[in-house]
Amino acid sequence: MKPPPFDYHAPRDLGEALRTLAAVRGKVLAGGQSLIPMLNMRLAAPGHLVDINRVAGLDALERSGDGVLVGATVRHADAERAEVHPLLTRALKLVAHPVIRNRGTVVGSLVHADPAAELPAVLAVLDGRVRLARWDGGVRVREVRARDFFTGPMESAVEPGELAVSAFFPALPAGGGSAFLEVARRHGDYALAGVCAVVTVDGGLVTAARAACVGVGPVPVVVDVGEACAGRAPEEAGWAGAAALVRDAAQPEDDIHASAAYRRHLVGVLAERALCDAAREGAARGA
Structure with a gap:
């Protein structure tokens, strides 16, 4: 199939891009791995x-002591090879297939906001943020926290013209x-369910723990399980109980691939393993 007719714009700087978006109602093309199939269909x-x-x-990929800044045109493969963040690298290895990762972009995946995708969950569990720009007589920028970005x-929270x-x-x-x-029917497919976790250990004791789920809700489901395991050694933290909190927070639905009950069970199993x-x-x- 072929896409419907459209006018093509190829701005060379950010100001031109924002002025174009302010003047027309259009779609942004970066990697195009989601947009092009949608156009064709x-x-x-x-x-x-x-x-x-x-x-x-927009191709900036910058690591600092505070974290990692990923520009809008940074490809999945480039961010994966750079290994700038351990959790981001783990997630990128699970995204589709190498040929998709060679063109797809990290920020594009976030804006696409597919609840079954890996990267929204990573941004959510880390409490990251997305920077949005628009033209209003000049470049105007605002930042949106992950908790507010996926709606x-x-x-997502990206408004027309942004x-x-x-x-x-x-x-x-x-x-x-x-x-x-995560568990997928085939490697590279969207997961039936997945869990990413971040746990902090200080002085041999757990001090914080969070998990985020994919494929079991309209947006990434983030659960803070710190109170259930804080103050204990990692091997005695009771991860099964913490995983039960994650499982109970899941909001899966039945579809042709799996039942809601099966997805909820998967979330519990994966959460316990990921937290451990x-x-x-x-x-x-x-140490």
């Missing part, structure tokens, strides 16, 4: 396509460990 029919791949500065299935220019993934604290586990793995890594980093 006539699930989307924008009158304008704004290609941001030539915009200078529904395939829906461009997501970067995402920030906070660094793990000292003694922080992470894990990402993250705690083990945190203990090793904090």
Whole structure:
């Protein structure tokens, strides 16, 4: 199939891109791994396509002591190879297939806001944020926390005329460990369910623990389980009880791939394993 007709724009700088988005109602093209199939299947029919791949500065990939800044045109594969953040790297290895990761972008995956995708869950569990820019007589920028960015299935806080220019993934604290586990029918498919976890261990004791689920709700389901295991050694933290909290927070639905009951069961199993793995890594980093 072929896409419906559209006007193509290829701005060279951020100001031009934002002025174009302010003037037309169109879609942004970065990696295109979600947008192009939607166009071809006539699930989307924008009158304008704004290609941001030539915009200078959007390919930034910067690591600091606070975390990692990922620009809007950074490819999955580039971020994966750079290994700038342990949890982000783990998640990227689970995204689709290498040929998709060679073109798909990290920020594009966040804006697409698929609740079955890995990267929204990573941003959510880390309490990261997305930077949005628009033209209002000049470049105007605002930042949106992950908790407010994902507003529904395939829906984000990006408003008409805005461009997501970067995402920030906070660094793990000292003694922080992470894990990402999922179950898919085939490697590269969207997961039936998945869980990523971040656990902090200080002085041999768990001080914080969070988990985020994919595929079991309209947005990434984030659960703070710190109170259930804080103050205990990782091997005595009662991860089964913490995993039960994650399982109970899941909101899965039946579909042709799996029942809601099966997905909820998977979340519990994966949460316990992910929390254990993250705690083990945190203990090793904090030693």
